Amino acid sequence: MEATFLLTLLITFLASFIGYELISKIPQTLHTPLMSGSNAISGITLIAAIIIYPEVGDSEILKIIILIAVAFATLNIVGGFSVTGRILEMFKKND
């Protein structure tokens, strides 16, 4: 249990480090699509909703709250990627 937790922390640290390094190199021109893309990725909370939904049992209220989370997260994922794609198309070179 302890070892797994430490491993998780290590992975988190490494991922944040790689992320920090790569994101720092993204030019100012792309900062708006970077943010809308981050929006899409923050929708990954959908995973948590998928994991806990079958576990809440019969509580209707908790189910509804999870469904609200599902709606928010899905909106972020789909809307975020779609609008980011739209913006990045504009930056493609018109050859």
Place this chain on the structure above:
Amino acid sequence: MIEIILLVSSILFIFALKLFGRPSTAHRANTFAMLAMALAVFSAFNFDFSKYDSAFYITIVVSGLLGVLISKRVQMTQMPELVGLFNGFGGGASGAIAYVELSGSSLPISVVFVAIFSMGIGMFTFSGSFVAVMKLRGKLNNFNKKLADIFSVFFPIILVIPAVLEMDDLLMEFIILVALIAGVIRVAVIGGADMPVVIAFLNSLSGIAAMSAGFIVNSIILIVAGALVGASGIILTLLMCAAMNRTLRDVLKGGFGTTTINNEYEKDPISTSPEDVAIQLSYAESVVIVPGYGMAVAQAQAAVKELTNTLKDKNIEVKFAIHPVAGRMPGHMNVLLAEVDIDYEDMFTLEDINSEFSSTDVVIVLGANDVVNPLARTDEESPIYGMPILDVDLAKQVIVIKRSMSPGYAGIANPLFINDNAKMLFADAKEGLENIIKSFELV
């Protein structure tokens, strides 16, 4: 099998970030990230799709369709609002997950703290983002700063109330309420032009909330993706703060620019006409355009493109100088210009173009103000002193297209407007440019 899918997903996410580093490859980054996300979500079902009722799938399909609809309809000038809205959704989703897990009450004590953290940050992001969106739409004026200060002082006391009253049953609801109020008050005191910082900061918080939700359900991919969003938001937040020479703490304290200091001009500015501007431009060899929030408000992008084409047809070099905090979010101006097919290679950052102004024939300042105010270099008393600015006053000629002499967000006069090499074209950004273009046809 699930582990392999997640591994592939993580690798795709990292590749996506790498590809995002260049405008020419960035559209592929989006495809990679979408694929990574699809794999991650698919793996969470653990090949057992029967455990979910129709309400679950219907919610996914309906909100997915809504997402597509919103993203197709939104105008590029509204991107700050859309990102603000999505920040709120992200925070709200993570906060809701944390609440459900806390209500289940079978969590180990270390995870309980992470969950409370996730819930608090998530709800703060949720309410703060909606206030930010309202501010961006101009629906909310600056909130009374005193009220916020009082709230901040009493904040620790409010947090102890449930312990004192032994209200164990409603503890979660109480924390949610406090977080929601804190979000509203904190963002409400911050002025509109500080929104680039606020939006980037809330973006980061939505990632941090997701990351902590990952610790609750023990999903490494969720932790990692959340951490990436958190890191990206922090990077942008710090960049924006540096571009204004202010600390994050100072920005979040709010109240900037609410007092008008020294708003007097020693002499009248020289005003000019579209015809004169057209003549001046036709004798120039190099032109730099400095867009600001005024360009977005006036929806002047198409006119900018038309003027650029007119000038390029006459073999005049045209460049764009974009200050990091121009507009209402990081990169806002770049997206508006890209939308009208202006080449990103013609868009320059402050560091790249500042040395070129002294050899530029004409600079057109379009709806920007504080980011070209020379007081930032010279006046130690000024609230913007030390802020890196675009040194347009060093150019041979400066044309400022602006509706009036009113001060910018910082509430101070801009001596650039009465500089000997500067002329004012009093007009709305779009109308001003269109008149210049029309005059070109007569020259």
